[in-house]
Amino acid sequence: MSQIIKHDQELMKKINKEMILNLIREKGPISRADLAKITNMSPTSISRIVTDFSELGLVKETNLTSSGVGRKAILLDTDPNSIHVISVEMDQSISKIGVVDFDGNIILKEEVTYDSHVMDWEKVVDKICNTIGGIIEQENSTESKIIGIGIGIPGIVDDKSGRVVFSPQLGWKDVGIVDYIEKRFGYKTTIDNLIKSKAIAENVYGSTKGSKRAALINFGTGVGSALIVNEEIYRGITNSAGEIGHTTIDPNGRLCDCGRIGxxxxxxxxxxLIQEARAFKNVYSIKEIFDSEIAGENWAINLIDRLYTYVGIAVCNVICMYNPDTVIITGKLIEERPEILDVIMKRVDDRIWAPFKNTYEIKGSNLCEKSGMLGVASLVINKYLDAEL
Ligand SMILES: [Zn+2]
Incomplete structure (x- = not known):
């Protein structure tokens, strides 16, 4: 047999396996007969593939049977505990660390705080690792299987080499975090940009499921966006596509933490916003600025009004650049005050160029603060399945 034909057959097998596993993940509990019917594959092929999944522990027979006429068939479903991922969502001063199962449930969650602008990166990562170490100990006393560690990081992340190229939020430049963690724990470790991870989670589990052209914009300790095209993240040449937070709006403006102006x-x-607000009042959080706005303090009303204008501009710019069908708004800003989604929609509608009107839908995330952890877990699970299937 020629090498090319053999290669094609192997690839076909892999595609079929992925398709069947996705069907069980989406439609399970489901019978072998229904899988054969949906995929047009022979019952023998289905049985063989299902046996492979059972051996890996990914799929199990449930104690449910099919309803309707004819012989009762045992239904199959994924085993959520067959795969566990240690998932980390890093931000400027806090990381969420937890365990995500094969079905996308967060089954354990802890938080670690630090000051990334004062501490060396090793100290920050050590703090996170101490918590990961504790979680691994707990996991080892169960039947579950950790397949790897995933970390979502704000900033420019080289997902291939496992290095953080530049993260203004963390104050990190060229940090080899994957090497460091793999040496400590021996588990395969995957990193990606946090906003891209969130977009992946929305596409797998959340608000953009089924969308072919979706954009996500995150308003948090930074501002960033990610684009999903045909179920895949658009990464650009150095995995940096979507860094809208550092597009120049005002060349005479204020100094940004990236070192550039405006x-x-x-x-x-x-x-x-806090820095600006302090010219008027000693505030420490966005919540206090919102409170002052609600209390009718003029400076806060103007500052929040300007905030909405720039958020509207950011969303309009993304819509003009990418022409998406769905725009998901995520991040601390909207988690803090979900009702501002309506204000943002209105600002965008007022500003958007006419040909784009009614071409998009703006939504909040239904995964909310879970999306970062679920997104990196998805990346780790996909890599694992790619290697195993
Ligand atoms: Zn900047």
Missing amino acids: CLQTFITEEA
């Missing part, structure tokens, strides 16, 4: 995020992030 970036979009200097009008939007909590830290930037």
Whole structure:
């Protein structure tokens, strides 16, 4: 047999396996007969593939049987505990660390705080590792299987080499975090940009499921976006596509933490707003600024009004650049005050160029603060399945 034909057959087998596993993940509990019917494959092929999944522990027979006429068939479903991922969502001063199962449930969650601008990166990572170590100990006393560690990080992340190229939020430049963690625990470790991870989670589990052209914009300690095209993240040449927070809005504006002047995020992030607000009042959080706005304090009304304008501009710019069918708004800003989604929609509708009107839908995330952890877990699970199937 020629090498090419053999290669094609192997690839076909892999595609079929992925398709059947996805069907069980989406439609389970489901019978072998229904899988054969949906995929047009022979019952023998289905049985063989299902046996492979059972051996890996991914799929199990449930104690349910099919309803309707004819012989009762045992239904299959995924085993959520067959795969566990240690998932980390890093931000400027806090990391969420937990365990995500094969079905996308967060079954354990802890938090670690630090000051990334004062501490060396090794100290920050050691703090996170101490918590990971504790979780691994707990996991080892169960039947479950950890397949790897995934970390979502704000900033420019080289997902292939496992290095953080530049993260203004963390104050990190060229940090080899994957090497460091793999040496400590021996588990395969995957990193990606946090916003790209969130977009993946929305596409697998959340608000953009089924969308072919979706954009996600995150308003948090930074401002960033991610684009999903045909179920895949658009990464650009160095995995940096979507860094809208550092597009220049005002060349005479304020200094950004990236070292340049007048970036979009200097009008939007909590830290930037607090700095400006302090000319009027000693506030420490965006919540206090919102409280002052609700109390009718003029400075706060103007500052929040300007914030909405720039958020609207950011969303309009993304819509003009990518022409998405869905725009998901995520991040601390909207988690803090979900009702601002309506304000954002109105600002975008008022500003958007006419040909784009009614071409998009703006939504909040239904995964909310879970999306970062679920996204990196998905990346780790996909890599694992790619290697195993
Ligand atoms: Zn900047």
